[in-house]
Amino acid sequence: MIPVSRETTFLEATLEAVREEMARDDRVFAIGEDSGVRGGSFPIFKGIAQEFGDHRLIGTPICEGATTNTALGAAMTGMRPIVGLHFADFMLRAMDEIGDQVARARYTFGGQCDVPMVIRAYDGVVNSAATQHSGAYEAIFAHFPGLKVVMPSTPADAKGLLKTAIRDDNPVIFLEHKRLLRTRGPVPDGEHLTPFGQAAVRRSGADVSIVGYGIMMAQALAAAERLATDGIDAEVIDLRTLVPLDEETVLASVARTGRLVVTHESWRRSGFGAEVAAIVAEKGFADLRAPIMRVAGEDVPVPFSPVLEQRVIPNAEGIVAAAHSACAHG
Amino acid sequence: MSHHTSIERMLELLLKMARIRTFEETIERLNREGRIPGFLHTSIGQEASAVGTCEALTEGDYVTSTHRGHGHCLAKGADLRATMCELYGKAGGQNGGRGGSMHVSDFGVNMLGANAIVGAGLGIAVGAALSSKFRESGNIAVAFFGEGASSNGAFHENLNLASSMGVPVLFVCENNGYAHEAPVQKMLNVPNVADFHTGYGIPGEIVDGNDVLAVLDVMTEVTDVVRSTGRPALVEAKTYRHRGHHGGDSGRHYRPAEEIEAWLAKDPILRLSRRLAEAGVDQGTIDGVLADAQAEIDDAVEFAEAAPLPDPESALLEVYAGDSGE
Ligand SMILES: Cc1ncc(C[n+]2csc(CCOP(=O)(O)OP(=O)(O)O)c2C)c(N)n1
Ligand SMILES: [Mg+2]
Numbered sequence: 001m002i003p004v005s006r007e008t009t010f011l012e013a014t015l016e017a018v019r020e021e022m023a024r025d026d027r028v029f030a031i032g033e034d035s036g037v038r039g040g041s042f043p044i045f046k047g048i049a050q051e052f053g054d055h056r057l058i059g060t061p062i063c064e065g066a067t068t069n070t071a072l073g074a075a076m077t078g079m080r081p082i083v084g085l086h087f088a089d090f091m092l093r094a095m096d097e098i099g100d101q102v103a104r105a106r107y108t109f110g111g112q113c114d115v116p117m118v119i120r121a122y123d124g125v126v127n128s129a130a131t132q133h134s135g136a137y138e139a140i141f142a143h144f145p146g147l148k149v150v151m152p153s154t155p156a157d158a159k160g161l162l163k164t165a166i167r168d169d170n171p172v173i174f175l176e177h178k179r180l181l182r183t184r185g186p187v188p189d190g191e192h193l194t195p196f197g198q199a200a201v202r203r204s205g206a207d208v209s210i211v212g213y214g215i216m217m218a219q220a221l222a223a224a225e226r227l228a229t230d231g232i233d234a235e236v237i238d239l240r241t242l243v244p245l246d247e248e249t250v251l252a253s254v255a256r257t258g259r260l261v262v263t264h265e266s267w268r269r270s271g272f273g274a275e276v277a278a279i280v281a282e283k284g285f286a287d288l289r290a291p292i293m294r295v296a297g298e299d300v301p302v303p304f305s306p307v308l309e310q311r312v313i314p315n316a317e318g319i320v321a322a323a324h325s326a327c328a329h330g
Numbered sequence: 331m332s333h334h335t336s337i338e339r340m341l342e343l344l345l346k347m348a349r350i351r352t353f354e355e356t357i358e359r360l361n362r363e364g365r366i367p368g369f370l371h372t373s374i375g376q377e378a379s380a381v382g383t384c385e386a387l388t389e390g391d392y393v394t395s396t397h398r399g400h401g402h403c404l405a406k407g408a409d410l411r412a413t414m415c416e417l418y419g420k421a422g423g424q425n426g427g428r429g430g431s432m433h434v435s436d437f438g439v440n441m442l443g444a445n446a447i448v449g450a451g452l453g454i455a456v457g458a459a460l461s462s463k464f465r466e467s468g469n470i471a472v473a474f475f476g477e478g479a480s481s482n483g484a485f486h487e488n489l490n491l492a493s494s495m496g497v498p499v500l501f502v503c504e505n506n507g508y509a510h511e512a513p514v515q516k517m518l519n520v521p522n523v524a525d526f527h528t529g530y531g532i533p534g535e536i537v538d539g540n541d542v543l544a545v546l547d548v549m550t551e552v553t554d555v556v557r558s559t560g561r562p563a564l565v566e567a568k569t570y571r572h573r574g575h576h577g578g579d580s581g582r583h584y585r586p587a588e589e590i591e592a593w594l595a596k597d598p599i600l601r602l603s604r605r606l607a608e609a610g611v612d613q614g615t616i617d618g619v620l621a622d623a624q625a626e627i628d629d630a631v632e633f634a635e636a637a638p639l640p641d642p643e644s645a646l647l648e649v650y651a652g653d654s655g656e
Contacts, residue, residue, distance in 0.1 A: 033510075033512075034509070034510045034511060034512060059512065059516070061478070061481030061482070061509070061512070061517040061518070062448050062449070062478050062479065062481050062482050062509060062517075063481055063482050063483060065483060066483070089446075089447065090447070093447070093449075093482075127367070127368065127369070128367035128368035128369075128419065128430060129368065129369070130368065130428070130429060130430050130432055130433060130446065131428065131429065131433065131446075132432070132433075132445070132446035132447055133432070133446055298645070298646060299649070300645060300646055300649050301428075301649070303427065303428035303429075303645050304367070304368060304419055304425075304427060304428055304429050304430030304433070305367070305419030305420070305427035305428065305430070305639065305640055306367050306419060307419070307427075307639050307640060307642050308419070308427060308428060308640055308642060308644065308645035309645075310642070311642040311643070311645040311646070312645050312646075
């Protein structure tokens with residue numbers, strides 16, 4: 001049976017997920033800044049207070065750290081909070097809480113509690129937001145044992161992964177790229193859950209594996225189209241969740257193609273691409289016919305001026321060039 | 331009170347406020363037209379606190395600011411053409427086009443930057459005050475921040491730290507009633523941000539932030555105390571932003587129309603103009619000052635429009651010391 005689906009935006013898809021999970025489980029509540037009167041213009045929780053009551057959307061002052069630890073305390077004692085921290089850069093104001101507390105609570109206390117909470121933020125480069133509003137920090141979160149890290153690239157995944165995140169008994173960092181929020185795509189009707197740890201093969205190909213997630217998926221697919229005209233058949237893999245990571249799909253792909261290009265918009269140095277490259281080098285070394293290439297953000301803060309901003313973020317041309325370079329080998 | 335302020339000084343203050351007003355009205359339009367990238371938070375309506383405070387400072391005193399920082403930057407004496415270039419993302423901006431609206435700065439006049447992270451400027455000002463103390467420079471530091479920042483740990487930690495260390499820093503809260511859409515009454519359960527001063531053992535004052543002469547009076551007094559005692563103080567300027575939180579926000583759906591009207595009537599530029607008229611200054615003189623401000627801004631726009639864009643490769647420079655590319 002073909003599932004019925006509708007077109008919706010990424011943002012609307014996440015709202016559907018929140019609404020459905022709130023209706024399903026009255027322990028779920030949302031908390032975050034800037035909710036003004038009845039949710040104000042907080043886009044990711046629009047209409048929640050009207051539909052479920054003010055107690056299900058708690059507007060906080062500007063105190064990301066206190067909000068995060070408050071959510072942790074609630075999660076440890078039977079609630080299932082969804083924390084909205086707005087720009088990912090503000091997560092750094094809650095880094096002690098996320099890193100020292102949220103990530104380690106279960107382990108530190110010997111598994112006496114679950115930590116069912118989701119921390120959401122929008123990240124990445126858009127519209128000259130400049131150095132303090134353009135960051136993407138998934139690699140930092142992936143480094144902390146105890147956190148799960150989700151980076152959806154489509155409206156369907158945004159919904160399915162968020163529902164899974166809300167039902168997870170672990171803290172989940174859910175990162176939504178600003179340039180994806182208004183993008184449209186089909187979302188299946190009815191109950192739609194996307195499992196963690198299962199990458200999606202967005203395009204099959206035999207010559208090179210392009211592995212990425214989030215905002216870079218559109219660039220990777222565009223690059224694959226261009227590569228096709230050059231006679232290179234690229235496979236495009238969307239990791240969807242970084243923790244847990246679907247190593248199997250990546251390794252199986254590289255086993256067929258022998259070449260790997262990893263891409264993310266965030267910084268190259270110690271970025272998540274380094275983790276993927278290391279796993280493939282460790283477990284798929286014999287399959288590799290070319291050096292692993294990374295196409296990622298330049299290792300500089302993201303500058304304001306559009307000409308500078310464009311210079312530091314990766315694009316489809318970069319992926320094409322990396323794939324060509326990989327294919328020049330063997 | 332302010333009756334001792336001379337006409338010349340009042341005209342000077344009017345020019346400084348009009349410069350900020352015209353600057354922001356202009357960049358607002360240029361942003362809408364796509365000439366200036368990014369998003370803007372204007373301080374239209376709040377000029378008196380920036381100008382009245384900076385008027386009480388010396389050139390060597392330090393200022394830190396917020397996401398709403400154009401006014402603080404210009405009031406501290408930042409170069410107008412360079413600031414306009416920064417807004418445009420042009421090479422001639424103080425930050426080389428890397429910062430834009432939310433990071434306007436001019437280290438040449440000890441303006442240590444607008445800052446896009448709420449509360450960040452407080453700590454930097456405490457550090458500048460500590461440094462001034464170390465160097466025995468006689469300078470003080472001023473941290474401008476919104477009432478929204480006072481609900482952040484950065485506010486409480488820095489007031490306490492500054493008090494415990496004993497450093498010459500003046501915390502200036504511009505209470506415009508809203509943090510984005512959140513009304514202050516919902517976010518703080520004390521009537522005044524200044525009330526927190528007791529908890530940190532420092533002096534606290536409240537001033538009409540739309541009366542530049544009142545701001546100047548209070549700031550002259552308080553900066554004297556901060557400078558002479560080497561200790562912090564907190565001043566709350568009650569004010570209002572005429573616009574929404576940023577360019578994309580009308581500011582009308584969460585603020586009552588009567589409230590907006592009432593504050594528009596208390597426009598600081600209008601009020602000072604009225605004071606000048608009462609003191610016998612003719613309308614032609616006042617209009618002349620406003621025209622001067624317009625001419626300065628027109629010049630800055632013309633300069634920035636013609637200025638070159640940064641070399642894209644310069645994006646990779648200055649991450650570390652020695653990376654200046656020279
Ligand atoms: C740490 C942090 N959290 C949230 C934001 C988003 N933000 C930007 S301005 C603002 C409201 C600030 O209100 P206030 O301090 O009163 O300053 P105003 O905008 O009124 O000048 C918020 C929540 C931010 N920039 N930094
Ligand atoms: Mg405010």
